[in-house]
Amino acid sequence: MRDEILQDISESFSDTYFKARQKFLELAKSVKSYESPARGPGGEELFTDAAWFGNPDGCHVGVLISATHGVEGYCGSAGQVDWMRGGNASSLGPDQAMLLIHALNPYGFAWNRRVTEEGCDLNRNFVDFSQPLPINPGYDDLADHLVPALISGPEFEASELAIEKFRKENGEVAFQTARKAGQYSYPHGVFFGGFGPSHSRFTLERISDDFSLKSRDQVVIVDAHTGLGPFGYGELQTEQPSGLAGYERALAMFGRSVTSPDLGTSSSVAIRGCVDEFWQRLLDERHIYVALEFGTFDPENGRRVLREDHWLAKNPDADPDLARAIRLRLREHYDPRSEDWREMILWRSRQVHRQMAEGLRSSG
Template identity: 50%
Template sequence: MDLLTAAGTYFAKDYAEARRKFMTACDKAGVKPKSYVNPHAGPNGEELATDVAWFGPEDAKKVLVMVSSTHGVEGFPGSAGQCDWIENGRSRLPAGVGVLIVHAVNPYGFAWLRRCTEEGVDLNRNWVDFSRPLPENPGYEELHDALVPRSLDEATIEAADRKVKAYREQHGETQLNLARSGGQYSRPGGVFFGGREPTWARRTLERIIADYRLAERDLVAVVDYHTGLGPFGYGEPIADHTPGSVNVKRALAWYGESVTQPRLGTSSSVPKTGLAEYGWERLLGEKVTFVALEYGTYQPPRGMQVLRQDHWLHNETNVDWNDPTTKRIKAEIRAHFAPQMLDWQEMVLFRSRQIQRQALEGLAAA
């Protein structure tokens, strides 16, 4: 299927449709997914689940894992890329290589158009050792009330923006990004909150890793779909493994010079705490090569505004799905993290197919 047709076929209007498209694609392929049902319901009472499908030989020593919706609302392009592979890329699966597709690892965030989980936690900051002292982020503490104000009235927002601007002028853009998005563990209800314990989504992914015996495989490539950073429509493969490690050297060999590394300052992302990548590495060691495939949308200040509104909505209201304010806020966060423009969607699938091909070729040749 050509890219334009695929873009018009696999992008869904909401979580429920994305799940139906995924299930339909699996059914056509003769594969029955395993469902890990979330204890919460969607905004219209629909069941929420992480659905997992395996393709290829069950005893494959090399496996590509594709993960969608780590950040909930960012799940639309990941789901589309997964469905696209099942229907258009599966026939080119190399001999001896398996593919594990994890659809909607954070189904609550996907359905409710939130970046966080039902616990209000950023899943991609949740992979820390909670038996040890949690990381501190004094910059976030200074900015919390400006990043997540108690009101969205004009005077409050203007004061909040002035505070953020003053922090930027004093500390610089990089330090602002570290303070805002690096991860914080002190303010439930705040942005990029890493939690106080493992979330349902983290525990579920750990179960999936165990259920499919990924630690017993020889080599595992993980592609985790994300949106919101970088140039519009461009898919940046971000490797946050330790620079110079076997893991990151393999990423560079497979995906080429487009691989970026936050810890070297080459990425649109800054270094962060509690990334899923670190959890995979703890469980699989040098066997895993993980990239976050980050698709650019709009500029970070716009992202800050839509997240501010969404956190206010869930912190300060009962979230009436039919209320005009809720509809407006949800439409804006959806538009920022998953633009519903055909050109953006076409670019997403182009890069998705390219990264999938590179991963499978790399695994087959290793």
């Protein structure tokens, strides 16, 4: 049994976006590819790929998404490859289908960054840009400190003291909300939601149209993420756009491990412009959305690696050895390359995919 899952790890996980895409394309039977305007580190073409399994007219559809946050795609891609390798398509009923969306943010996946080529956090990019953009006064107070001009020396230390002061005066929830909820004013800052829809957002909208998802009776979305929560644990997070009704639908399908920011049970703060805003507008009560969030290392390490990544983006002429170290630290935070972590990811992914399949069958 142990040797079998270690082999599955080797077959499912990849070292680069390009190897992950190759595995996906080799296993998927019917793929529609969406080219990105961005290019890879060596000038390579980048794609989001969508593969459909089951009845083209199926009314009950499962959707597995990888790489909403780019570098987090190693985990989600492995789950998709493992699903295909396991022959799960053969268990789909006559009125069911599965849609696998590989590398929704191919730029971030290829470059080992969380952001899109526009520099925005895709999971903060689904606000209605025709309306006034959300404000984040806490981020305004901390903007110059969350991504300081220098990442060492007295100026850096002063920024850390300013952050510590904010946390003490306002509390940890207020700090995490200020930092993570989403901001729409600082394009070089962390958790920037953009000044308009990103190309990856348009890609998701095109995929939805091309596969007629709006016409389905039920769509269940599992969006794989990493970096938040206990090491290796896969938390099923619902989001605020679906509200408590969406939480109850997810609870009925996936059980009591489901969490909600509305109830304060999620390890994530409530965020603005998340992908679930798209699904809520498209399908309302006909959808269930969960972010399958796999924990890695402590939150302060996450704050450090994101700060360095955004600093490096603002300083492309930084010392090459320092730049390399920054990229490696960010990659390791969001994709720990250890067998124990990867084994936990495959086990939990299989469980969640099975629960999704059982829920689709009971509805079909």
